[in-house]
Amino acid sequence: xxxxxxxxxxxxxxxxxxxxxxxxxxxxxxxxxxxxxxxxxxxxxxxxxxxxxxxxxxxxxxxxxxxx
Amino acid sequence: xxxxxxxxxxxxxxxxxxxxxxxxxxxxxxxxxxxxxxxxxxxxxxxxxxxxxxxxxxxxxxxxxxxx
Amino acid sequence: xxxxxxxxxxxxxxxxxxxxxxxxxxxxxxxxxxxxxxxxxxxxxxxxxxxxxxxxxxxxxxxxxxxx
Amino acid sequence: xxxxxxxxxxxxxxxxxxxxxxxxxxxxxxxxxxxxxxxxxxxxxxxxxxxxxxxxxxxxxxxxxxxx
Amino acid sequence: xxxxxxxxxxxxxxxxxxxxxxxxxxxxxxxxxxxxxxxxxxxxxxxxxxxxxxxxxxxxxxxxxxxx
Amino acid sequence: xxxxxxxxxxxxxxxxxxxxxxxxxxxxxxxxxxxxxxxxxxxxxxxxxxxxxxxxxxxxxxxxxxxx
Numbered sequence: 333x334x335x336x337x338x339x340x341x342x343x344x345x346x347x348x349x350x351x352x353x354x355x356x357x358x359x360x361x362x363x364x365x366x367x368x369x370x371x372x373x374x375x376x377x378x379x380x381x382x383x384x385x386x387x388x389x390x391x392x393x394x395x396x397x398x399x400x
Numbered sequence: 401x402x403x404x405x406x407x408x409x410x411x412x413x414x415x416x417x418x419x420x421x422x423x424x425x426x427x428x429x430x431x432x433x434x435x436x437x438x439x440x441x442x443x444x445x446x447x448x449x450x451x452x453x454x455x456x457x458x459x460x461x462x463x464x465x466x467x468x
Numbered sequence: 469x470x471x472x473x474x475x476x477x478x479x480x481x482x483x484x485x486x487x488x489x490x491x492x493x494x495x496x497x498x499x500x501x502x503x504x505x506x507x508x509x510x511x512x513x514x515x516x517x518x519x520x521x522x523x524x525x526x527x528x529x530x531x532x533x534x535x536x
Numbered sequence: 537x538x539x540x541x542x543x544x545x546x547x548x549x550x551x552x553x554x555x556x557x558x559x560x561x562x563x564x565x566x567x568x569x570x571x572x573x574x575x576x577x578x579x580x581x582x583x584x585x586x587x588x589x590x591x592x593x594x595x596x597x598x599x600x601x602x603x604x
Numbered sequence: 605x606x607x608x609x610x611x612x613x614x615x616x617x618x619x620x621x622x623x624x625x626x627x628x629x630x631x632x633x634x635x636x637x638x639x640x641x642x643x644x645x646x647x648x649x650x651x652x653x654x655x656x657x658x659x660x661x662x663x664x665x666x667x668x669x670x671x672x
Numbered sequence: 673x674x675x676x677x678x679x680x681x682x683x684x685x686x687x688x689x690x691x692x693x694x695x696x697x698x699x700x701x702x703x704x705x706x707x708x709x710x711x712x713x714x715x716x717x718x719x720x721x722x723x724x725x726x727x728x729x730x731x732x733x734x735x736x737x738x739x740x
Contacts, residue, residue, distance in 0.1 A: 339579060379581075382551045382555075383582070385561075385577070386574075386576070386577050387574045387575075388558060388559050388563065388576070389558065389559070390555050390558055
């Protein structure tokens with residue numbers, strides 16, 4: 333019955349990678365807490381880099397500094 | 401003053417259906433708890449089927465199994 | 469498969485009222501979008517009135533102004 | 537280490553405005569609680585006006601009433 | 605930089621189990637997307653069984669039906 | 673109409689500090705986007721340090737390492 337929400341920046345995660353996140357998060361709840369996978373929900377939010385900040389600046393600018 | 405967040409898969413909900421969700425959720429808070437509808441907020445998130453998992457697999461694949 | 473999160477201030481909602489919120493929100497998704505109730509999740513968060521603000525002031529103070 | 541989520545309607549906020557939200561929210565946590573900005577995360581969600589309701593009606597309709 | 609929120613019912617998860625959820629969710633983001641663990645945040649919400657519904661009924665009642 | 677959710681670890685924030693967070697976040701939305709403060713909602717979640725992880729370890733342990 334758990335609900336897992338994974339927020340990542342929108343930077344090209346593939347359907348296959350998102351499938352692995354869903355599988356992995358569901359399995360984690362089974363392994364650690366014995367939860368029922370059938371009712372475990374995983375929702376992935378992909379957030380534009382303009383809309384995600386860390387250290388007070390948007391990721392868009394951070395990426396430019398990393399790869400000038 | 402309540403805040404309601406409804407997450408559904410993005411599978412063609414119409415503006416009229418989303419309006420009914422907003423009306424219904426607001427009315428529910430009025431009916432059950434006597435909340436003030438004027439400050440009740442409802443936010444609907446529509447999530448791509450690749451980004452929503454249940455039972456460890458993405459809804460995209462679930463839909464293919466249901467309608468092969 | 470929807471997920472509904474209802475946030476209200478912690479001001480004495482009873483177990484019976486919360487049950488009605490769960491029933492009502494689940495039924496709303498069935499009625500409007502034909503969703504499967506068996507996998508519809510509703511989570512209610514009760515938030516201390518010190519931790520909820522509207523109009524820039526905490527609800528704790530708002531309640532004092534309403535009932536001085 | 538705080539996490540701040542700002543939800544607004546999608547009505548043309550610019551990258552520069554979103555940058556100011558990120559800066560301002562991060563600074564607020566530094567000023568009030570002495571939090572470390574380096575690990576403070578701010579995520580902005582822009583929500584379609586059809587998907588945001590207040591007072592039981594979608595913002596799309598509210599805007600039409602305000603600007604008929 | 606990802607943010608993971610895990611919501612579970614409050615039914616006695618230990619600090620050690622919650623530590624394993626934090627480790628496992630962080631590692632998942634490293635393994636699948638190559639994310640930096642140092643800025644990966646995991647927040648676990650434990651929700652009272654009265655406040656969590658599935659299939660339209662609170663988990664409190666569901667547990668009674670399972671273990672009458 | 674914005675909604676702001678601030679998540680912090682539960683480490684003794686006072687009612688006065690939480691009031692300043694509510695004021696500051698509301699004012700930020702007014703200043704940057706011209707939002708109406710009357711319908712701006714701020715919700716603060718205080719999370720136990722066992723339930724918050726960064727860098728793959730719970731904040732509880734991080735605090736012990738910082739202050740052995």
